Amino acid sequence: MRISVASDSLDGVASILVSAIEKRGHTVTPHGALVGETAGGTAGERADWAWCCARAARDVASGAADQAVVCCWTGTGASIAANKVPGIRAALCADAVTADGARRWNDANVLAISLRSTSAPLLGEILDAWFAGIPSPDEEDRANIAYLSEMEN
Numbered sequence: 001m002r003i004s005v006a007s008d009s010l011d012g013v014a015s016i017l018v019s020a021i022e023k024r025g026h027t028v029t030p031h032g033a034l035v036g037e038t039a040g041g042t043a044g045e046r047a048d049w050a051w052c053c054a055r056a057a058r059d060v061a062s063g064a065a066d067q068a069v070v071c072c073w074t075g076t077g078a079s080i081a082a083n084k085v086p087g088i089r090a091a092l093c094a095d096a097v098t099a100d101g102a103r104r105w106n107d108a109n110v111l112a113i114s115l116r117s118t119s120a121p122l123l124g125e126i127l128d129a130w131f132a133g134i135p136s137p138d139e140e141d142r143a144n145i146a147y148l149s150e151m152e153n
Contacts, residue, residue, distance in 0.1 A: 018030060
């Protein structure tokens with residue numbers, strides 16, 4: 001999959017995030033502070049959480065990326081910025097169970113994580129659950145996702 005990744009700093013797990021995603025077989029487009037650390041991002045873009053996380057979310061909304069992973073110190077700002085982009089369902093996930101549920105029941109297409117509270121082993125668990133997760137085919141779950149789209153219009 002094509003994954004757009006954004007971080008406003010290189011704190012915490014940000015320095016290993018791109019390689020952790022690439023090790024799982026995905027292609028990464030970096031944004032924010034990650035641009036200077038990796039190839040493929042847009043040089044000169046703002047690294048502030050609102051700008052870089054919204055940019056990663058816009059990659060998903062436009063079809064340039066299949067999913068995104070966005071992060072900031074708490075993960076809250078990253079998820080708020082991403083969720084401002086129409087068509088985005090960003091979920092702040094602090095553990096693998098939440099990541100699995102976000103993919104399953106919410107059909108989340110953007111994973112938000114905290115740079116402060118996510119350790120390297122926990123990041124691995126969250127990414128494994130996120131990328132293994134598939135949206136529920138249950139009619140009630142699909143109706144909830146459809147209603148979210150209706151609210152955007």
